[in-house]
Each structure stands twice: as structure tokens, then as C-alpha cells.
Amino acid sequence: MQNRDFQDIAGGAILLMIGGYAALHSLAELSTGTVGRMGPGMFPTIIGVFIAVMGLLIMVPAFFRSGQPISFDLRSTAMILLSILVFGLMIRPFGLVPAVIAQTVVASLADGKRSWREIAMLCLLLCTLATLIFKLGFGLQVPIANWPW
């Protein structure tokens, strides 16, 4: 327990920023038009103000009550997101199999309980599956493996 509800303070603050940005951006960059003939900026401005008000309603009371500490699994987050990133970066230049191998290895590091032997077996299995299902089954427009240089 903490003396303030940091969960909701953070959440409310983020909403306030997003809503504020959306409303101000719409007012500045898009024309709002009139109520009878609305421009592209009218609806986003309303929504932005709405989000910002909700953010305030979440944030302000949170200063006056205790709450749970924010718990964030950094390792899991970093490894899973990184595995998606390497897949996205590698799929075009290197092809399907290298991208799947890199993604599987990095993703496996999130829980870190598998041995390298087990990860290698998993890579083999997933590469076979991916090739069979997506390359042969659905005709994915990507080479199986490619050397870009």
C-alpha cells in the first residue's frame, strides 16, 4: 500500500495529455466547421475534451487515497516487444525462416527457463510450421530465406 494511488495518477495524467493533445491539435490544424455543416475537426475536438475530462476525474481523486504500487514486468515486456521488432526488421530482407528463428530465440528469453537445446528444437519446429502453413498453404509473398548482401 502507498499513501497515494499512483496507478490512477499516472493513468489519469496520460489521458489528460492525450485528450488535450487531440483537442488542441484538432482546433489548430483541422477546421471545425459549424454544427450544421461539421468540419473534420469538430468530432475529434469533442472526443479530445471528453478524454481529458475523464483523465482529470481519474487523476484528481487518486491524490487523496492510498493504492497499490505499479508492478511492471520489464524483462517480459522488453523481450516480447524486441522479438516482434526483430521479426519486423528481418522479414523483408532476410526472409521467413531467419525472421522466425530470431523472433523465437528472443521471445524465449522472456521467461529464460528453456535451455539452448530446447530453444533450438522449438525454432526447428516453428520454422517447419511457418513454412508449411504460410508459405505453402497461403502463398506468403516472402522468400523462405534470403541473403541481402
Add this chain to the structure above:
Amino acid sequence: MENDLISSISIGLATALTWSNLGFCLGGVLLGMFVGVLPGIGAMTAISMLMPLVYHLDPTSALIMLGGIWYGTAYGGSIASILLNLPGTPSTAVTCLDGYPMARQGRAGIALFMTTVASFFGASVGIVLMMLFSPVIVNVAFNFTSAEYFSLMVLGLIAASTISAESPVKGLAMVGIGILLGLVGMDLYASVPRFTLGFYELLEGISLVALALGIFGVAEIIASARIDQSGTLMSKVTFRSMIPTQDDRRRSLMPMVRGSGVGAFFGILPGIGPSIASFLAYAWERKVADEPQRFGHGAIEGIIAPEAANNAADQAAFIPTMTLGIPGSPTMALIIGVLIIHGITPGPTLVTERPDLFWGLIMSFWIGNILLLIINIPLIGIWVRLLQVPYGYLYPAVVMFMCIGAFTIHNNPFDVFSIMVFGLVGYGMRVLAFPVAPLILGFVLGPLMEEHFRRAMTISFGDPMVFLQRPVSAGILAITALFLLFSLVSFIRTKAAGTRARGG
């Protein structure tokens, strides 16, 4: 009327009984059971993973398959709940309460058999309602103008965000964020890009598949990757152990009827999904029971009612989705997304102009549920063995399917990077205790809402009173206001009770 129904049924059967559609139906329910058994991957993730493939199918087959996944998960989920005390999907979580104690008493076979029967019964009630009421709703809906549609969408969003969420304010905020994300892209009226942040890939808008994959799928994997998810198997299940006693049968009948009623009613209402329906059915059953103290210690009523309810709700959720084009849950929003991808607008015109699609889908529900009734029990052994595979092998595989799935949307790595960003957003929302479902609903309904809002306001020359002057629209908005008031009052009450409990 009767002739209409019979001819509609025959149109539907002609569509649903082709070999390819039977195959898609079987594939859908099998996959649904599979992801239903697996904790951490629900219908939502499975459907969003398959959405890219759906581009290649014709819309009827696509819907038949995705529908199969949706109701198949409820059957699969109860297996994991009963045998391993792991809720495979949220809507079967409540089944753990009495299902697992039954398994510990060596009555797993009976529990599995009776939940299968109850699931089928509940689903049947839902489908019959859909067959009888859809034509009625369609007739009414033909008189709807933009004002009514806008009000209905407001009702759906308010109901979804206030009832399912712990905090109504957070739910509403997420609806807002969803609407905002839905507005990204080219404005159709003025041809002006909005909120694209300079990415030309965003001119067409954010892809629903990438958003759902990231915010549900990736976030779920991040949250579950390091949690050991293996359960302990309680008892061997043989066919002989499945025969219910006279007492079991007698105790199951009324809970099945009541559960189906609860499920069907709440399934039709927008925003209330099968999870809430199953909890309400359980609560009601305990209230009317002669010996409420048996609940939690293996009372068969405690698994029958929620299982009938969640299956009835699963089917009934299609009623507003197909007849009005207003999804009651994020999964139904994805179903609407599939239709829109194929250039079909769900709503009353869909039912009258594409009877093959609408009635074919309904008939496929019958076929799918009969398939599930037959294959559920024999497949239990396979699903249980599958649950013994360590999660450490499963989650990298799921990430791989999501990556490839995202890539295939436009054959472009941009969507892969999108699921990464939305995965972070989704996980952040979990960490800060924001609900995800209202965001997806807002995302799908946002652009439609804006369109109807602008159209209604243009027709009324800028007079917002149009939403209150038309009686149906005004009535819907009045119900919405009641919802808001009710949730606000109960929210303040629980808050006050919590403060008092802590203070005293």
C-alpha cells in the same frame, strides 16, 4: 410468417451444408475449443490472429469459421476449468468454483458430460431466439434514421464501459481513446488526413487486426509469459464415469433453463458479454438454492447454470451485431470488421439482401453446436495432454503466429511494428488497470458514430434536439442515462462501503 421461417431455414441450410462451409465450421469449432482450453489465449486473440487469412475467404465462410471459434471457446474453456482449475477463457472462470471440487470428488466425468449438455441447451435457446427475433428487429430497424443509430451506439458504448469495467470512468475514458484511434486516417467528407503523425501507412486508418492483435494478444503474452500455467490433473475421465445419477439429472434441469434465460437476455443487450452473464447466472442459482452452502463444494447447479448462460449469451450476441450492426462485445466488433472488409455493412439491409449469409450463419451455429456436442467428450484426452506442454514452448509460437499474421495484412512490416506499439499500450493499460474491451468497441463504432452524428446534425440543420425529438432515439437515450446513473450510484456505494470497511 411460418412459411417465411421455413424458406429462410432452407436458404440457410443450402449455404451451410456445402462441403467447404462444413469444413470451415468444423475447423472453427476445433480451433475455438483449442484456444478455449489454453489459458491466456481467448477467442479474441484467436480471431484476430486469423483475420488476415479471412481476406481470402468469401464473407459467409469467414463468418461461419470465426463464429465457430467464438462459441467453441466456451466448450473448451469449461474443460480446463473443471479438470485443472484453470479458467481457459474468462466466461468459464465461474465454472471453476464448483467444477474443480466436483473433479476432486471423482465426479469430473459427470461434470464434463453435464456441462456439454448444458452448453448445447443454452446455445440452442440463443439460436432459436435469434431465428425468431431477428426478422422482428429488422422490421423495426428499417424506420431508423441516423439519429436512432447514433443513440443506439451511445447506448452500446455506455453499457459496455460502465457494466463490465470496475470503474465506469476508466471504461468511458477507454471508449474515448478507442473512438480517437478510430478517427485516425483520411476524413471521408473533407479529404483531410487526421492524426496520422506523418505516416502514409496510416492514411487508411489503423488496422483493426493490428490493434486487436497488439492490445489483446501481445499484451496477454507479456503478462503471462513468466507465469507458470500448468495445472494438476485431478482424475482420469472414462466414459463410464460420465453417466449422471438420477439426482444429478433432477438438479440440473431448472438451472439449465434459468441459466439459458439469463444468458440469452444479457447476450442481446449490447455491452454485456458471456462472462458477466455466467457470473449473474451463478449468483442467481445460489440465491434460489435450497442449500446454498453446497455451492463452492461441487454443486452441479453451480456449473450447469453458468455454462448454459455463457453459451446462450455467445449466440444471442449475434442478434444486435447482425440485425443492427451494433456489436455487443469486442469479438462481435471484429466480426463486424470482417464484414466491412468485404464491403458489407451489417444491419437490417444485410438480413434482407443477403439471406444466404445471414441464415447460412445461423444454420452453421446449429451444425457447429451439434459437432461440439459430439466431439467435445472424445477430444478431452487430447486437450488435457496439450495443457501439459510447458507454457514456455507455447508463447513464442503464439508470438510467431501473431507476427506473421500482422505481416500478411498488407504484406508490410509496418503492421508488425504496429502490434509491437499496441502491445506496449495494451500491457500499460493492464498495469494501470484500464479495461481493454471498451477501447475496441469505441474503435469500431467511433467512425460510424461520427458519420451518423454528422448526418443527423446536417439533416436537422445543426439542431441537437433531433436526438430527443424522435421517440425511439429519445427512449434509447433515456435508457442510456439510466445506465449511467445506475452505475454511478453503485460505484459510489461500493467506494463508500470500501472506505468504511477500511476505516472500521
